[in-house]
Amino acid sequence: GAGVSQTPSNKVTEKGKYVELRCDPISGHTALYWYRQSLGQGPEFLIYFQGTGAADDSGLPNDRFFAVRPEGSVSTLKIQRTERGDSAVYLCASSLRLAGNNEQFFGPGTRLTVL
Amino acid sequence: SQQGEEDPQALSIQEGENATMNCSYKTSINNLQWYRQNSGRGLVHLILIRSNEREKHSGRLRVTLDTSKKSSSLLITASRAADTASYFCAPSPSGNTPLVFGKGTRLSVIA
Structure with missing residues (x-):
């Protein structure tokens, strides 16, 4: 079946502009996570959803x-x-449910460049 | 902190050799997961080991877990050039928190 997809794959914008990044999770997965990754670093947690609600936006x-x-x-x-x-x-x-007990399936990412 | 710390930060080996990466963490865990990332894109889940398990195998991968030392290791046997990637561990204290990743180990396998 289809995996997690993200659009666009690349986005270049100018300082001060507004951007939207989209994520299509695997069908039936109730938990969804956003991370941000800078060069040479691991993924930094931003927010996760359980269903429609943001369960943790502390990142x-x-x-x-x-x-x-x-x-x-x-x-x-x-x-x-x-x-x-x-x-x-x-x-x-x-992930099917919260990832503490389940593997997370990642999309390919969106590379955002702000000029 | 829930975050795991991988060691070494970088590892370079010849094809056919074994690669060992280590992970240390500070909290009690329910399980620990290992992920691989190629070329800075999406991570791929490799293996999950539960707190009551000491060792787990998957193909050429062998993961150990020592909860008394709060550490885990990932061994890749008979490495291949295609194993070149960054490897991350993610200790999970419970089922109710998202995974937190460290900086990873960058593995280079030279053909």
């Missing part, structure tokens, strides 16, 4: 970052007033 760096999952499937990560420091690969993952 969001500031209020310019927001994510939604209105129907419990597709999720959108929204970044307002982008800054150069937001440049990174944004990874999405899903």
Whole structure:
């Protein structure tokens, strides 16, 4: 079956602009996660959803970052007033249930470049 | 902190040799997972070992877990160039928290 997909694969934007990154999880997976990864670092947790609700958003760096999952499937990560420091690969993952006991399936990521 | 710390940060070996990577953590865990990442893109799950298990095998992979030392190791036997990747461990304290990743071990297998 289809894996986790993310669009776009690459996004170049200018400082101050608004961007949306989309994640399509594996069908039937109730848990969805967003991570951010900078060069040479491991994935940094941002937020995760259980169904439609954000169960833990403690990793969001500031209020310019927001994510939604209105129907419990597709999720959108929204970044307002982008800054150069937001440049990174944004990874999405899903799991059948919370990943503490289940493997996470990752998408290929969206590479965001803020000029 | 829930995050695991992988050691070494980088490892370079010849094809056919074995590669061993270690992971240390600080909290009590329910299980520990290992992931591989190629070329900075999505991570791929390799193996999950539960706190009551000491060793687990999957193909050329062997994972050990020592909860008394709060450490785990990943052994890749008879390495191949295709094993070149970054490897991450993710200790999980319970089923109710998302996984947290460290910086990983960058493995280079030279043909």
